[in-house]
Amino acid sequence: MVADSFYGSTGAVKRANETYYAAGAASDELLTVTNGDVANQTRYEYDGLGRTTAEIFTIAGYEQWRNTTSYDGNMTHSDPPPGGVATTTVTDAEGKVKELWHYKGHTPVPTGPGSERTVTKYTHTAAGELATVTDSKGNTWRHDYDQRGRLVRKVDPDAGETILNYDESDRLTSTKDAQQRILSTEYDSLGRPKSTWEGAVSEGTKLTETRYDRSGSLGYSHASYRFLPNGEAYSTVVATFDTFYRPLTTNYTVPASEGKLAGTYPFTTAYNRDGTVASTGVPAAGGLPTESLKYTYDELQRPLTMASATSTYVTGTVWSNTSQLLQLSLSTGGPRTEKNFYYEKGTDRLTRATVKVGSTATVAKDQxxxxxxxxxxxxxxxxxxxxxxxxxxxxxxxxxxxxxxxxxxxxxxxxxxxxxxxxxxxxxxxxxxxxxxxxxxxxxxxxxxxxxxxxxxxxxxxxxxxxxxxxxxxxxxxxxTTRTFTYQDGDQDGTPGETGDGGPHQVTKVAETTPTGDRQQTYQYDVSGNTLKRTIGGDTQSLDWDATGKLTKATEADGAETSFLYDAGGARIKRTTADATTLYLPGMELELKTGSTAVTATRHYSYAGQTIAIRTSDNKVSFLSSDHHGTGDLAVDAVSGAVTQRRTDPYGAARGKLSPETGTWPGEKGFVGGTIDASTGLVHIGAREYDPDLGKFISPDPIIDFTRPQQMNGYAYASNTPVTLSDPTGLYDCNNGVALNCDKKGNQQVNPCPSLVVPACNGGAVEKASNEVAAAEGQQARAQQRFKSAGKQLVKIVMDILGISAALDCFSSGDLAACGETMLTIAGSFAGGIAGKLLAKYGMPWNMHKGIQLAKQVTGLLKDLFGGLKAMSKASERLNKARANLAKAREKALFAVDTIKSAVGRGKPKCHSFLPDTEVLLADGKRKKIKDIRPGDKVTVTDPKTGHTVVREVSGTIVTEDDKHFVDLTINSKSLTATTTHPFWVVSENRWLQAGELTPGMTLRTASGTTATVEDVRYFGRRQRTHDLTITEIHTYYVLAGATPVLAHNCSTNLFSAEDQLNGFISKVEGADGYHDVWIHGSPDGVAPSFNAAEGGSTLMNHRVLAGLIKSDSNYTGGPIRLCSCQTGASRGTFAQDLANKLGVEVLAPNGYLYVRPNGRMSIGREGAALGRSHFGGEWVSFLPGGGR
Structure with missing residues (x-):
């Protein structure tokens, strides 16, 4: 492999050839090549002052495009090739950047037509440190320094104020955020981080501890601990090192309080003489046996195969001469899955990716x-x-x-x-x-x-x-469907605002206009910029965050909680929902369902920088293929060769259903490899949580690059360029679609972007690191301190040159993983030529000595920094993959992300309600026709179980154009017309009943707390537009029959709350023929949460919730269950089986379409003859506890 640089008479680079393959052995004769022999060459042009005026990209000697630079006094104009962003840099008398212009057009035009631009302004202290950065709307980031030049205060318009304190050795000892929460760091006598605390050291709550200098590994860390409130700890301990201080066995220990998940899980690594990984071992757990994965390599140390004693996985690998991955052959002994990659000559951009399956090489994907x-x-x-x-x-x-x-x-x-x-x-x-x-x-x-x-x-x-x-x-x-986003102006002087105010980048409201009505979503934030509340479809979700900026708990409107725990490095290690607890280990997840004693496992297999396979608890292996950003789009059954495909939009929302629809997606890895948390409606991507409905992160980015104004928006995903860029770490944009991310040795460039989809970046050390799961975890601890020490000195220089304050900022977050990523970013900046900019800045005779001294200092620091760089890079990649949290789940979890918490945006609720002129009781006692109600209007609502009456906002309106079935109710001699399916609170029954179930003599609740009697009920049919509302938090409102307001249920576009379900709205248990009939609405995919979510699918009801409702029903005596569900989803999927397991009784579910008529009788299909409840015979499918039928 050869790379060339050619110089002109002035000593400037005239032409540079990127890495190319030269046949034959190396010799002492100078290698000469023609331009046509080189795929990628850059030519440079200069003006009379030696300044670059053009960078010309050529392929085989032919110019393809150029980036031109022009100079005008203190202005430098950059004109990129088509698709790039034109810029102008304005400097002050000392050469510091004063303003950075980004043009909205494609060429830099300082004045006149075409000069529209955004302007970012910078100021510096007398010592040259970056003092303020102000964006084009006047929002300001501030930095204050002490006499030693240490950053002691920073103010972010979204995240508020942070105070930083140091000791006499310039070590960061504590930070205090905008919420006045203090994070402290304790160091040992050698200056290495020893422990972290919330509050003061030895006085507050101890969070983490790192231990060093065990016999056989002096100078290295060997253990890290993450403490729980009860004093127990999750620990990662390197049990054995080899003579080169590489970890051989790393034990991950889970404390006893975790019950069946508790224990020690050993991961092993063995090495070949040349330093490549010979094998990696994973422990037996969750029904999966222990497994040792062995690797073979070619003469260039590139991997060729991967297999264990019980199964093969990678049976062949083809690399190009320049170490681009061309082909992967995958098989466990059954049909072969072949993945092929094609690249553009010169740019190395991925142009085609195919997946072929089986002996006939059926093409399953050809992108x-x-x-x-x-x-x-x-x-x-x-x-x-x-x-x-x-x-x-x-x-x-x-x-x-x-x-x-x-x-x-x-x-x-x-x-x-x-x-x-x-x-x-x-x-x-x-x-x-x-x-x-x-x-x-x-x-x-x-x-x-x-x-x-x-x-x-x-x-x-x-x-x-x-x-x-x-x-x-x-x-x-x-x-x-049109959605309009509203943002709070915030305090643009940089002073933190009050809770809920919202900063300039924090969305506070989304107003949505749809063909079926209008609705809105609202959001609140704490002063540190973390989302506190999300109100969607009238339901408010509350979020709790710890002092390190990590999401620790999400509480739904019905009280259901999801909690999270993180390890000493900031990676998620546990998720707890009402249904299960999931433990995250390297390349493995263990799940313990609530009420069960059986632990199940999911194991992931990585090779050549990709997750190539997954093994689920039933020992089934699926091979995986991803798009160019690492979002899985194809799963192939390793035994049958059956293919399951899923599609997503640019921001990760599901696009259509699985293909085939009966397929199941293995695991719960989603957008860019993040973990789909179906219980919260969020996706866990790297260091942060992502909302796929908003296309945004829900907390600010701890890393800020002030040279990129679009990245300065800490909530925007990938600078609003999600197809070209990606953000799999939750920290920094990655351009993985361009193989120029690789260095001349085939290694990925030193930056925080993991090698997800650029196979060309897997030829060197990074590729080898992709197999060192356990090794990277152990190396991370001992490399980190050396890396950070050099990095802190380097960042001061970088801040002076580029204004990037991310490195010091990251130490204030308490997230060691984020700091490691930042150091990689700084190192990458130097690798990209910042050292050269030092000499350019100090290149004049009176500054040259300082420039040379700084360049020498940089060289020394880089040497020390790179001493731990490979280990740090490998560990960071492993941490990112650990954060992906690839827990086992069914395919429906994918769609739950987009529908459960974002149904307002994607769903089409089948709600049927009231005639347009029906009046609604407003909060001020006035009336308003339901057709005139708008989101934001305030109405009177009542919780019927507590009798508590309050004022709530309307968060959405729903319009149905062609309702057909109506009931006319006579109440106090006045008429009220509703669809037969709309629920009212019936005081005499103490539960919700549909309008079609009401009978004369029943009493309804009025706004004064009294009752009104239903005097007459008349059914009729006609096509008619109807209206309904979605109400925030308490899902009720009052409609008027003449002058009498009666309590009705609203139409929520999300899951009904547990309170609504317990009120009897969803399930009704009755005894019949030895079975308890449970009447509940179904969908093609399972069991739906409401009667109104009919055809077309809906969000699904949890079997655990239904089991609780059944047990709480006074009619249920513990016998077998018959699910009277109108569609077949309950029997097709696992819902009925899960319910049988949960209740410990037989469950029957229909395998045909069951139509429930208004008279309470059933028929097969809508036109079938009416059947009594005891005559449904052979149409039932029986599910027994434990899986029998």
């Missing part, structure tokens, strides 16, 4: 990528399906002048119009092609493909999404 010259992804096309517009999946993407995604759509395409890959606009034989199906505007051509969509986004100058339009697939604008 093609096209790019603009700056690397933005323009299209992703899957041509594996037959060439028709209904099956070809062509995704097109459009960007604004600042490279933010503004449109994504799937046009109808043919095999011809779908063709295209590579970089467009090149010359000679190296010009790529974008599919012609993407040429026309999305509004002018019909949409197509297996999961058609078109979404448009508007983003303001500081990266806030202001509008999202989810266009109707048939292009009927009247059926679009």
């Amino acid at each position: 093609h990528y096209s790019y603009d010259q700056s690397g933005n992804v323009l299209s992703i096309t899957d041509t594996a399906a037959p060439a028709s517009s209904s099956t070809l999946d062509v995704q097109c993407f459009a960007y604004d002048g600042q490279a933010r995604l503004v449109d994504a759509w799937t046009p109808a395409a043919t095999a011809t119009t779908a063709e295209g890959e590579g970089t467009i606009g090149g010359t000679a034989d190296y010009a790529g092609k974008k599919p012609t199906a993407c040429d026309a505007a999305p509004s002018t051509n019909p949409l197509g493909g297996p999961s058609p969509y078109w979404t448009s986004w508007s983003v303001d100058d500081i990266g806030n999404r202001t509008q999202e339009i989810r266009h109707d697939p048939s292009l009927n604008a009247a059926k679009n």
